[in-house]
Amino acid sequence: MKRPFAYHHASQLDLPMTPMIDVVFQLIIFFLCTTRFTPLEHVLPMHLDLPGAQGAVTKVSPDLQDLTEIVIILEAHQDTVGISVNRRPVASMAELRSTLMTLGKIRLDVPIVIDPSPEVRISRVIEVYDLCREIGFVNIQFATPADR
Numbered sequence: 278m279k280r281p282f283a284y285h286h287a288s289q290l291d292l293p294m295t296p297m298i299d300v301v302f303q304l305i306i307f308f309l310c311t312t313r314f315t316p317l318e319h320v321l322p323m324h325l326d327l328p329g330a331q332g333a334v335t336k337v338s339p340d341l342q343d344l345t346e347i348v349i350i351l352e353a354h355q356d357t358v359g360i361s362v363n364r365r366p367v368a369s370m371a372e373l374r375s376t377l378m379t380l381g382k383i384r385l386d387v388p389i390v391i392d393p394s395p396e397v398r399i400s401r402v403i404e405v406y407d408l409c410r411e412i413g414f415v416n417i418q419f420a421t422p423a424d425r
Contacts, residue, residue: 346388347380348420349373349405353396360405374408381412392420 352359360367
């Protein structure tokens with residue numbers, strides 16, 4: 278009786294390696310393309326005490342640290358528009374810009390609510406909206422009257 282050849286059956290178990298290598302390379306490319314290499318910015322501390330940067334840290338009053346929203350009210354007064362930020366009157370658009378820039382240095386993610394009266398021209402409302410976007414605020418909302 279003839280003994281079966283032992284290596285004859287082993288040749289049928291050879292696996293083609295080329296498709297498996299192709300899949301591995303495609304997975305590597307996929308993970309490289311979908312990985313974010315930038316650090317998350319919201320985990321950075323609010324105040325950095327760097328050596329040699331004395332006076333560079335902005336001192337923030339306690340009422341502004343807990344700022345939950347900024348309400349900009351626009352009211353029509355004859356030919357002018359009265360502006361107030363969180364119930365504090367603002368004299369002009371330049372003063373509104375400096376106030377919003379100061380608040381923007383503290384937090385840019387705070388919601389801004391623009392509350393125009395019906396008599397205010399839409400061009401003034403859009404001007405305030407554009408100013409907020411220019412400074413860098415991202416959460417800007419418009420208030421509407423409760424009866425609508």
